[in-house]
Amino acid sequence: MASWSCRFLLQRGSRVISLRAAAESPAHVVSCIRTVKTTTWFDEHLTEDNQEYMRKSMAQEYRRQTVDKLNPLKDEPWQRHDWTQGSRRVGLVAVKLGMAPVWTKAGERHVVTMLQVQDCHVIRHLSKEEYNGHTAVLVVGGKNVSPFHRSEEQMEMFRNAGVPPKHKVTTFKVSDNAVIKPGTPLYAAHFRPGQYVDVTAKSIGKGFQGVMKRYGFKGQPATHGQTKTHRRPGASGPGGDPAKVFKGKKMPGMMGNIFVTAYGLKIWRVNTKYNVLYVNGSVPGHRNCVLKVKIIIFRHTCEVFFS
Secondary structure, three states, X not given: OOOOOEEEOOOOOOOOEEEEXXXXXXXXXXXXXXXXXXXXXXXXXXXXXXXXXXXXXXXXXXXXXXXHHOOOOOOOOOOOOOOOOOOOOOOEEEEEEEXXXXXXXXXXXXXXXXXXXXOEEEEEEEOOOOOXXXXXXXXXXXXXXXXXXXXXXXXXXXXXXXXXXXXXXXXXXXXHHHOOOOXXXXXXXXXXXXXXXXXXXXXXXXXXXXXXXXXXXXXXXXXXXXXXXXXXXXXOOOOOOOOOOOOOOOOOEEEOOXXXXXXXXXXXXXXXXXXXXXXXXXXXOOOOOEEEEEEOOOHHHHHHHOO
16 A cells, blocks of 8 residues: 655744654654744743733833832932042933034035934943952943843843833943942933934944955956956966965955944034034944944044044
């Protein structure tokens, strides 16, 4: 008697079951099950109504924690210190909105990038002894996200600070007289027009690119005996004694998708109503990306070279 087989393949993301049975022995069944790992910490078998109820309950809980943490009657604020020469202040976590032109009173046109500060809070303070023994650190987070995609360790840190979960969490080195209490909100008014900042973000990924696009090589001639080498780099290493290609040689490869810092960007305007910073020129990253903004230390150097 001829044997027969049956296979069931469900949609992507569900279980894949392979069944094979022989006609002469119907009881012989071989199954292979691949489980799917969920990205949430709650049970994957909950219904949609239960999941929606949990999301609403968690939102109300974090809203209550934020209100209780900002109540000045329950906890005394930290002592404020005066600014001194060499003080290092904390930075911000902002979202890139896009670019736009602005004009000065003298009629000069400048292209700026708009950075919006969304739900930026101080999360944690690390003293010199806890960090590296040299400088203190403030942990800052920005842009609220759903708590269902964060680990329990991260959620514990946010609960201790009394703030909702954040999309991006970064550190800023600060001086002893610039320490801020955890749970304090930060706004665009933290900076003033005329200051210079450094902006760090992940650049836009370009994929695998050649040397002309990646490093700006001139390329080879279009005619006069050149065949299929118009966009190639040419000779890649010396012959004779070295007879090798040195490390760090500029060659084709993956371009972008790395953290890049734009230094010495001047702040032209601060919109306190919508918490928007207008910084000079372009900044790395795509639109709606979350980036790190920190005040520059060498102010006089920026005024000379970037003005």
